Amino acid sequence: MYLQPIILSGGSGTRLWPLSREHFPKQLLSLVGEHTMIQDTILRICSLENVLSPVIVCNKEHRFLVAEQMRQIDITPQQLILEPSGRNTAPALTLAALSVLDKREDCILLVMPADHVIRDIESFHQCITLGHQLAEKNHPVAFGVAPTHPESGYGYIEVGESITENAILPTAFKLQSFKEKPDRQTAQFYLETKRYLWNSGMFMFKASIWIEKISTYTPKVLQACTQAIDKGTQDGDFFRVESVAFSSCPSDSIDYAVMEKLTDQEDSTFFPVVISLEAGWSDVGAWPSLLEASTRDEQGNLAKGDIYLDSTQNSLIFAENRMVAAIGLKDTMVVETSDVVLVVHKDYAQNVKNIVAQLKKENREEYISHRKVYRPWGYYESIDFGSRFQVKRIMVNPNASLSLQMHHHRAEHWIVVSGTARVIRDNEVALLSENQSTYIPLGIKHRLENPGKVPLEIIEVQSGSYLGEDDIVRFEDHYGRTK
Incomplete structure (x- = not known):
């Protein structure tokens, strides 16, 4: 069966502020390598066999930016679907699945967020190949990442017994359950038991199975998305879903709308699986994770721009417009743009979203856009x-x-x-x-x-x-x- 990439590009990346902003989120930035994150997401799957051109779901405010970035890498999306507002990943995927099934027979959906880093492309392709094989046998597939530290910023997947025997292939397990983002003590327990993987947010399944299961478990999502598609309009290169119908759609994620409910089924032939993705994955969800995902100097620093460092270790220093000098810093993130300077210790990097929330409440322009x-x-x-x-x-x-x-x-x-x-x-x-x-x-x-x-x-x-x-x-x- 054909492999249909579904690229979900609706995130805002608030924890990577001030580089990532509402009108120019992180998936449109070149943070690791020469291409932007959404470009890398698509380019890393182009060499696989039987891959169709991607369906991209994005916020309507980003439509021209996304289209231009696709033009730069000579990619013509099969469909560029515009969301009038964000309703989480389950509605976004449902819009894409309905669009795909309207144009062709059933296929395997490869669902990928547009803002992740994957360094080992060969291992990634092996995982996708295994996932394709399992999805063709009607298994819904999730991709998990073996944790390297007790991370409280990710959701987790509990694994059951292994279902793969070939040692050359990646390992696949029965999917036991999904876990919310834990506190640090629980995350430490997950790490030590070795029975839990980070939830990467990547999935594979037949388009028909997704529609069948979303109809069973969250019918209001399917109803709203069907109306939004039926009343939507093609606008040049873009498909605009109808805003009133889509605004009535419940906000829910893929894992909680459908995937976790499948773990309760007692069926020896139909059950969800999780593949252990050992491919240098990072969601680059905050400044420390970008530091970890990047190549650093001998002191563990990542410096971009006109930077001078002295006695500085394990720090990230970005300068867009001015020279920045850092002396005696350790585990610190410094980001300079034309209108904002952010300084944060890595242990408090998750709190950047609190500043963004305050800026939004005060209607500050720095929350929305760059100069x-x-x-x-x-x-x-x-x-x-x-x-x-x-x-x-x-x-x-x-x-x-x-x-x-x-x-x-x-x-x-x-x-x-x-x-x-x-x-x-x-x-x-x-x-x-x-x-x-x-x-x-x-x-x-x-x-x-x-x-x-x-x-x-x-x-x-x-x-x-x-x-x-x-x-x-x-x-x-x-x-x-x-x-």
Whole structure:
């Protein structure tokens, strides 16, 4: 049977703030290696046999970012499904399974979060091959990781008797039960008994079996997802599920919606299994796990950017914009971005989510986005701002354009730094080259285009009584943002 990758890309990665943010989460970042995490997730399975192009489920706000990252690695998703809101992994998978079965006969679903690191690709492929064999025999398959320390940030899977005999293959066990994230004492017990694996969040099963079991155990999820798919619309490269129906869907995970309920069945032929994934896996759930998953220097440090270290050990230092000097640090995480500096001891790294929750409560912009904000046409970056002005650097991709728009509360000055700009201002059209500029009064319809073959870079100076991004009235847009 064909292997259908299902990539779940709905997470926000709050514990990797300030690099990971709501509008640019960790799966879209290059944290380990040259590719982003979602790109690596797909590339590591491309060489397997009988693999279909992936189905990706992501938040609607990330659609252009995900599509661009797929274009960069020459991958055309079979379907890019947009969630209007996050409802956990079981609804996301149900949307994908319904979409797959609507287009083809039954197949094996390989369900993978988009934000994990796997270093040993050969061992990973062996586990997937074994999982494929078991899934074809109708076994729902989970993938667990042998714990290396008493981790309280992961869920666990209790294993039963082994069901594999070939020593060359990875080991598969009957799946006994799922365990919630434990306290440290319980995690230590799990480690010592050697009967528990970390729950990786990866699964395999036939698409038809998932739909059958979600119908049996959590029918409200299937009902809501079916309505959301039936009332959804294809929008170019994206499939938009209907928001009202999907918002009524219960929020539940794959393991608790279906998998753990299968362990209660008394059936000698149909039972869930778990494969021990020994492939250098990490979910990179917090800064210390990124440190552990990366290649470090002789002192155990991971340094990226313009960094100077002295008497520093087992620390992570990231610098995006400025030089950072660290002296006498141990087990410390320092992350510098254009608008935030985070300093945290590794023992308190899980508490980063508390800061993010506080920022969200106070409606701080630093929770949502970086100063560099990506758009389908390119990106803009805030350089300076005050009470009645803002300065941005704008980069427009070749043959791309911003929407035809108007502002009620601000005027704009555009200065071309490099490339060629085609400027529409009401009924006027002008071509501007390097060092030329134009002025857009408030209330005037306007559009910025790049008709050239090289990126267009401009400096935009905004002035007015209100400078928020919601002061945009769009009349036409190539990317469907007038809806």
